[in-house]
Amino acid sequence: MSKVTELAQRLESLHIKGMYGQDFYWTWDKSADELEAVFAVADALRDLRERNISTRIFDSGLGISLFRDNSTRTRFSFASACNLLGLEVQDLDEKKSQIAHGETVRETANMVSFMADVIGIRDDMFIGEGHKYQQTFMEAVREGHRDGILEQRPTLVNLQCDVDHPTQCMADLLHVIHHFGGAENLKGKKVAMTWAYSPSYGKPLSVPQGVAGLFTRFGMDVVLAHPDGYDIMPEVEAVAAGNASASGGSFRKCASMEEAFQDADIVYPKSWAPYAAMEERTRLYGKGDQKGIDALEQRLLAQNALHKDWTCSEEMMKRTRDGKALYLHCLPADISGVSCPEGEVDGSVFDRYLVPLYKQASYKPYIIAAMIVLAQVRDPAGALRALEAAGAKRKAF
């Protein structure tokens, strides 16, 4: 039995009817079965591509990408996923600093979506705004479809918002699953999601929040560690705590990187901005108070500089399980002595994990494609079987 057949069988045993026609905002909106389905479809699509079997399910159609922030990696991951399924990407560029008004969003959403099957939005700049923007956009196209303006209802793939970064964290987790030989082996594994020093300030909270909200669903012991003042959104902490208790794992916080790394199986050290500061920044931007923004930036940089010892050094790594925890990062990392004098991680640590880090990233296009398939195809298991049976070559010769 081929891997795809196996995965299709597994898919058929899951309760995923609710995914059809739905958007993907946050992982915690989805059931355990639904998350497993994303992993299964991602693995199946990758297997088909490795075997040079076409996975085009669209003969034409657009994938609209909307990045309200610069992006290379996510842009290419989205473009790759769309291409894999037969959709052509069209980028919608909006000024990144502009907090759009509902009316404008509604109109733009419809005007760009006449042939859109997928909408990928990255909007992580302003706490309290990104998710709302995505909702407004998708509500508009849902109404547009209902009112006969759009022939099809496009699917949202959240490419990062102020709350969650589901395509990143799902790719991270699929990498972890394969590393440990299956989701069933994750129970009891210790995960250190820790803050780390970076000379920049204001990085989004969506990765630590996404990890807290997702990794806690697999029975792992998730420790969220950060210096005082670098809290994440309390709503997400509550989600993580609930997940942990439901999955038989744990979720706790601590204020020491050393403690978090101690005997950890997985470490995810990265910089982020304090939630409260990001809320303040959103208010300042809303008022157009550039002076206030500059002052906030100075304050945050000074606050950051107090915590240069939060870094994933060789010494820190030695504390982990056999000194060999799986090191994760969403990339790009601030590497000490390479991209900056002092940063999130030692160059020697980063270099040692280069291959697994790139492998981790390589799951993202497949995760995005799987999210699209599950929202757009009524019988995904049947579709996978049909693609394999047809065996159309991706490269003809």
Added chain:
Amino acid sequence: MSKVTELAQRLESLHIKGMYGQDFYWTWDKSADELEAVFAVADALRDLRERNISTRIFDSGLGISLFRDNSTRTRFSFASACNLLGLEVQDLDEKKSQIAHGETVRETANMVSFMADVIGIRDDMFIGEGHKYQQTFMEAVREGHRDGILEQRPTLVNLQCDVDHPTQCMADLLHVIHHFGGAENLKGKKVAMTWAYSPSYGKPLSVPQGVAGLFTRFGMDVVLAHPDGYDIMPEVEAVAAGNASASGGSFRKCASMEEAFQDADIVYPKSWAPYAAMEERTRLYGKGDQKGIDALEQRLLAQNALHKDWTCSEEMMKRTRDGKALYLHCLPADISGVSCPEGEVDGSVFDRYLVPLYKQASYKPYIIAAMIVLAQVRDPAGALRALEAAGAKRKAF
């Protein structure tokens, strides 16, 4: 009999042989049969897409878009049309302020067209320039094809020039046709194409000109209303008058929005710049006289501000037929109290027409695609029948 079969039959009864291999500059270059053919093909393509039937007639090939002005809507409409037919869009970015020289245009035209089946150009900035630019570009590729440089002769779709905006006005009219249940029901309908106040200045004249030149062909009573000094091109007024007398309708001008709206069945209130001022602007740009341009802008803004009462208010709408005229706009509109303090239309009026406005816009990709099909396919009726018979799925599962 399916809708597509019906439309294909209708197509076969029309004299449209002359469309094959031709460009689409202005609607008044085309016969009544040719315009009807565009509507028929647009409706057929939409019907096929609604039924998930592939309308790819190109296996590969490029659609080149050239926007000499910022654009989101038209860009996405063109990209959607190309994608619908199997063409990939490549954008050619040129500095928007540059009035290009013939030699350069000739060279660029050939260099970007090696695999181009369609060229979409929007060049509406300078009176007396946009249309000439499109002609120079297309003459160059015609020669390139003749001389064996290009394997195929690409088709022009005028995405807006200084004279006409045919994809917009054809989409507007198709919307009107469906709203009134058929082109045969348009005879005697009163259309108010009126100027309206906007805090910006210098909007193109191509929409009012395009409406005057197109809507007069269907036996309607078209009233062009604007304050003193906001004339459109006299050549287009002459075209409109000729059309009206040929179609059994009428074309007249007046200087009162109230009068134009009185008992109107259709209203199209929008801002535009005075023709004479646009001619002056072109001259100033040609000389690189920035001071002169700034002074002109100030003068035009002051002139504009005298006519804030030209707005599509609730009171104004009450004058129309049963207070329920079909409100048209090419979007985006300047909405009073929403996008500006005082603008072209009241927020409450705009909101009431939101669904029809978006529907109006939704015809544009199909209109563009229909123009491409009619210029590129020798037997469009046969092609539509063949696409329906093949029934290849656009989305496979």
Added chain:
Amino acid sequence: MSKVTELAQRLESLHIKGMYGQDFYWTWDKSADELEAVFAVADALRDLRERNISTRIFDSGLGISLFRDNSTRTRFSFASACNLLGLEVQDLDEKKSQIAHGETVRETANMVSFMADVIGIRDDMFIGEGHKYQQTFMEAVREGHRDGILEQRPTLVNLQCDVDHPTQCMADLLHVIHHFGGAENLKGKKVAMTWAYSPSYGKPLSVPQGVAGLFTRFGMDVVLAHPDGYDIMPEVEAVAAGNASASGGSFRKCASMEEAFQDADIVYPKSWAPYAAMEERTRLYGKGDQKGIDALEQRLLAQNALHKDWTCSEEMMKRTRDGKALYLHCLPADISGVSCPEGEVDGSVFDRYLVPLYKQASYKPYIIAAMIVLAQVRDPAGALRALEAAGAKRKAF
């Protein structure tokens, strides 16, 4: 026997097994058979397209273009080639002035290549950097493929580096081959690759170097002429000399345009910067010494201005074989009295050669596509036969 069958037979007689899976950096890396194979596949692809036969060998997949300099022509040639084969282009924009570090290149290379079958890089700004950058990039994706990060190993097409411009010079040569009725007719033809005055400074050396390195392989008498101080890279001169002696042609240098043009069959007059100055510029950029760069620019412009008599005038053309040498240029040219007061070529000369110049350029997309096919397809002759036999229409109707 069709042209494609003939070309496929010829291909089968060539030793080109080594091309599969390889990159295309410099023409002098390739054997005579390998170069001939590129021409044969280019001609076959063009023939198929002229006969409306689809040449899609990819059902999906990306072509990544990376231009570290502005580009319209090369961008469209690459996009056309990718489209012809079924690949979708995604542009990776990097700041043009930034000399990237190895680590960053390695990461970016993998992050954008998950679905990439082809990488097209143009990096001609800095002597000693462009080729290195391409190598670093391709080493990274080769490792990525080896390590299971990338499902496929993408192929490099060098779209211009500091050393060679193979897609340009191969297109130039294919044009020359067709002009003279076959490669066998090139023996003994005199080629004048000469410097010419342009009011700009700092144009890349890759074209004269590429011509010197390529045209010398066909038994031609290649003369490289330039004013004192405008030397090209000595390594490339050595390559040219070696080629000439192996092919039974000649390679010599002279300091007189008149002498080079005397009885020439082919002339290629164009501006370039002195090699030594370009090395100095690279050093200054590396140090961020803007003052030094400005001073260098002034010095080079003054040096340029001494040689305004190096121009392809009507008088100069009269010296060539029967006054009718084939005039080549990579475009855009600096045309005296058109794009600048005094430039590389007289307007009347340029105009007379307009059609052959555009024809010359029209080979580039096919050359690029041929390079891709030969690197990606194990049996290119079989693939060409199969495409012709299948006869799938590029445009269905």
